[in-house]
Every structure is written in structure tokens, then in C-alpha cells.
Amino acid sequence: MPEERRWTIRPEDSTWGDFGPDDQLGRLNLLTPEKVLQAVREVKTGRTFCLSLPLDYPGGTALNPRRKPPRIEPTLRGDKPNMVYPLSRDNPHLLDVICDDTVQMTLQYSTQWDSLAHMGQWFDSSGTGKPEMLFYNGFRAGEEIVGPLDYRVEGAPPTGRASGASKLGIENMAAAGVQGRGVMIDLKRHFGTKRVAVGYRELMEVMEAQQVVVESGDMVCFRTGTDEALLDMAGDPDLSLLEGRFAAFDGRDEKLRRWIVDSNVVALIADNAAVEMLPAAPSASERYPSHPLHDLCLFRLGVYLGELWHLSELADWLHANGRSRFLLTAPPLRLPGAVGSPVTPIASV
Structure with a gap:
């Protein structure tokens, strides 16, 4: 008998149920054998690039006080x-x-993948007017994704359960394998290092100028130059300098969000700390996500986010050789229950 889904109403623009009622992979399902073969055909020279920063970078806790160096x-x-x-x-x-x-080490301190258990939302999936704390495909806080405190109940005592994600954990991504076609969009080459909120209009401008085509099942990388700045800062990041520079996505731009939905991309990857610009642009809604792109990608679509990747060396090589596509191999740690993971991605060209 088919499994029953956990929800009656799914979020707008979501893929909940599209890959099965108990799916834990989201758009990673689109990395089919055909897509892997397509990616392998992008390898022309046999040269490889390591896309990870040293895992003790960015250094200190300036970028995130909750995440400490290894x-x-x-x-x-x-x-x-x-x-x-x-x-x-x-x-x-x-x-x-x-x-x-x-x-x-903090699993999301440096070059990393966010799992689909990294960020959920309050959402009324039953249609009863009672929102619940949910994650991708309707998996529930307090049941499949558990913390030491049950924040669903004010003043609740410790749960007594081991923290972690029994569903949607990073190990699912690792076991499925993460290998496919990467596509580079070089925001730094187009905008320099000035601070730019990239919406749909700006993205299309860059893609047209660089003759980049993104297709279903691709993993899209965005070079902003943040990685070079962090390396130059040698483990002592200057937050005031970082916050005033570099392009990042405007997660509330509706046309950009529609492009992510319609493009069928598997992952959005950037050399910055969140892919999207934070704090996000103001919302017109009374209640809203603080990380609108995380909401769309992790909670609704099952699109993975890669953060703090080292993309600049590869981006420069691709530009010099008139290319934008490559074979990307980037499995996370197969660590059951974890909601994120360091990664040492390899690009083969």
C-alpha cells in the first residue's frame, strides 16, 4: 500500500509529494544517471579544482557567533x-x-551544505487554522526533527530525546550521491565587489552577458568574490568590510523566486555566507520568513544551498576558456541526523 502523506495542504510553489509521500531528497531526485552522464561530458581537460575553503576559515566568530572554528x-x-x-x-x-x-567542529562553519532539515517554517498543512513547525515534505518538529527543548510548547521541559533529524538528515544527500553538472554565474565579473541585491532582472542581465544557460537538474554556482576577501583576511574577517560589499540574492524578489521554481535547479551555491542577502528586504506580510530564499529552497522546493564555497579560481579559469559548465562532485559527510555538513567539492573541467 502507498504511504499516506503527512499533509492536506502543501505550501505554495512547493514540491511536497512530487517525488513521493515520504521523499527526503527533494530536487536531488533530478540528478538522474542521464544528468550525471551529461555532466561527465563537460570534462575536456581532466583538470580539477578544489572548491572548499580551508575548514578553519572564515576564522573567529564574526560571521556567526554560534558557529566556532574547528x-x-x-x-x-x-x-x-x-x-x-x-x-x-x-x-x-x-x-x-x-x-x-x-x-x-561546527558542521556549518566553513564550506558547507544545508540539508533540508536545516530550516523549516510554521505552516498550517492540515487546513484547520493551527500552524505547526514543519520541514520539507511535511516532516514535523518534535517528531522527525527533534531538539532538546520542545519549542512548540511554552515552558516545556527537556524532551529527553537525542537531538537530530531522523528524517531529512544530511546522510540522505550523501547516500544519494551529489554529482552532476555545475554551472557558473560570475556576479563579481559583472558587478565588481560593490553591494548589489540581485533580483531576476540583474540575474538575467548577467546570464545574457555571460551566455550562461541553466537547465533542469543543474547545480548553479554564483561567484561574488567573498571567498577571495575571506582568504585575504587570513582568518580574521572584518565584518564591516564584508557587509558593505558583494552581490547576493534578493530573496523577496518575486520574479527571481519564480525563476528558481521554474528552472528545476537542484542547488544554489555561493561563496558568501547565506546565498541570499541578509537582512532581507522588508516584507509586506504580517508574518514572514527572515530568510526568504531558505524558505523557498529548503522548506518548499527541496533545493539545496551551498555556502562559503571557494569559487573564484574556477570562475576565472572558466572565463578564460570560454566556458561556464563543469562536472561537480560534492557529497557531504554521511553523518546520520546532522542538519548540515562541511564539504570538499571538486570541479572537473
């Missing part, structure tokens, strides 16, 4: 640090010298 420490062998540890300490006949370490 801390690497040795594992322990008894009570001794297991780093440059000669096994001859334990057995004089042994020649080996061992290094073994552990890391404590």
Missing part, C-alpha cells in the same frame, strides 16, 4: 597524547611512530 586535538593512548607517539615507549622492538587526532 579544534583539532590528539586522541589519547592511555593518558598520553597519541600524536608523534613512538610505539617503542610500550615495546622497544617496535619502530612505528603514531599520529591520531580528533576534531570538534
